[in-house]
Structures are given as structure tokens and as C-alpha cells.
Amino acid sequence: MNADGIERALARMAQEVVERARERGGDLAVVGIRRGGVHLAQRLRKQIAAFTGTEPPMGTLDISLYRDDLSELAVAPVVGPTDIRFPVTGKTIVLVDDVLYTGRTVRAALDELVDFGRPRRVLLAVLVDRGGRELPIAADVVGVQLQVPDRDQVEVRLVEGGVKEDEVLVKPRGNT
Numbered sequence: 001m002n003a004d005g006i007e008r009a010l011a012r013m014a015q016e017v018v019e020r021a022r023e024r025g026g027d028l029a030v031v032g033i034r035r036g037g038v039h040l041a042q043r044l045r046k047q048i049a050a051f052t053g054t055e056p057p058m059g060t061l062d063i064s065l066y067r068d069d070l071s072e073l074a075v076a077p078v079v080g081p082t083d084i085r086f087p088v089t090g091k092t093i094v095l096v097d098d099v100l101y102t103g104r105t106v107r108a109a110l111d112e113l114v115d116f117g118r119p120r121r122v123l124l125a126v127l128v129d130r131g132g133r134e135l136p137i138a139a140d141v142v143g144v145q146l147q148v149p150d151r152d153q154v155e156v157r158l159v160e161g162g163v164k165e166d167e168v169l170v171k172p173r174g175n176t
Contacts, residue, residue, distance in 0.1 A: 001144060001168035006127065006158075009143030010040070013125055014047030016141045021092045024121055027056075029091045033109050034062040034080050036098030039160040040127055044096055056094075059084035066108035088117035094141075098156040100126040103137035128168060130154045146170065 001009070021028045028048070032041025038060050049055040062080040095109055106124060113119065125141040130148040148154055153173045157163045 001128075003166035006143070006166045006168065009127060010043050010047050013127075013141045013143055014044055014051055017044070017094050017123060017125060018048060018051045020123055020140065021094075024092060027091045028052075028094065029057045029059065029086055029088070030094045030096060031059045031061055031084065031109075031113065033095065033097045033105060034060055034082075036156055037096040039158045040098055040156070041094075041096035042160075044094070044125060048094075057086040059086065061109050061112050063105060063108040063112055066112045068104060068108070082112065084116050088113065088119050090118075090120050092121045092123065093119045094123045094125050096125050098127050099154045100124070100129045100137070100139050100142075101132050101154075103133045103135035106137050107135055127156055128154050144168070 017028075030041050030045045030048070032038035041058060041060070045056060045058050060081070060083045062082045064079045093113065095106070095113065097105060097109075100106065110122065113122070123140040124137070126139045127143040129139050129142045129145045131146070132148070132150060146154065148170055151173055152170055155169045155171065157169065158166050
């Protein structure tokens with residue numbers, strides 16, 4: 001997927017988020033999962049504002065301490081900031097990540113999110129759903145669905161992360 005494809009997918013996703021949020025009511029807020037979901041959440045938030053005329057509040061979650069594989073990752077994990085400066089209770093939260101794979105990241109994000117309150121509803125929005133779930137988690141809004149073998153990885157690269165052009169790559173695991 002190239003830069004144009006990513007922007008088209010985000011515009012489509014924003015429209016779907018707005019439609020789904022209107023069905024259920026409640027104030028809308030966007031929360032990006034660090035690291036891959038934050039820049040996408042910022043872009044999705046702007047697209048939502050283009051449809052609604054109002055920019056919803058935005059927050060970020062760092063799920064490092066909520067992971068079920070924390071002890072396997074590192075002795076001293078690097079924990080980034082979680083920043084949610086709005087009341088979560090009663091809101092429709094759009095939880096954003098770049099790639100949905102096993103579902104474990106989303107499970108950890110949900111665990112952390114409810115520490116901030118009880119949302120009315122959570123919509124999961126991902127740019128890429130690559131299949132291969134280990135947990136019964138499904139995205140509500142998807143940019144593109146791919147079937148990627150376990151031996152491969154999906155990498156979303158955005159200009160905000162320091163690359164020259166946005167792209168989604170599928171490549172053998174372990175290659176950079």
C-alpha cells in the first residue's frame with residue numbers, strides 16, 4: 001500500500017467511524033496505541049473532523065505494563081507515556097492501531113483503557129488486519145485486510161516516523 005492508498009483508506013475509515021458513532025450516540029474520542037497507532041490516530045482524528053466539523057479529543061496509550069508477555073520482552077521494559085486528558089466514561093472511544101495480528105495488543109489496550117473509566121462503546125480501527133488471531137478480537141473499522149503468513153510481518157511506515165513516504169510493507173520476519 002502506498003501513500004495514496006493509506007490516505008484513501010483513512011478517509012474511508014473516518015467516514016465509517018462517524019456513521020457507526022452516530023448510530024449509537026455518545027461523544028466521540030480517539031485513542032492511539034503506542035507506537036504504531038498514534039500517528040494514524042492523529043490522521044484519523046483530522047479526517048473525522050473533516051466529516052463532522054469538530055475535532056474529537058485524542059489520547060494515547062502505552063500498553064507496555066499491560067502486556068501478557070512482559071516478562072518475555074525485557075528485564076526492564078521501556079515504558080512510554082499514556083496521555084488521556086478527557087473523561088473516558090460515557091464516550092465512544094475509537095481505539096486505533098496500525099496492524100491487528102494476534103489481538104494481544106488490543107486486549108492490553110482495553111485493560112488499560114478501562115482504568116480511565118467506563119466507555120459507552122469502543123470501536124477498534126486498524127489500518128491493516130493481517131489475520132492470525134490468537135484471541136477473539138475483531139476490528140470494527142479496517143483500512144485493508146490481508147492474509148499474511150506467520151513467517152512474514154507487516155510494517156506500516158509513515159512520514160511522521162522519519163521515512164520519506166508512507167507505505168505498508170509485507171516482508172520476512174527479522175528483516176528491516
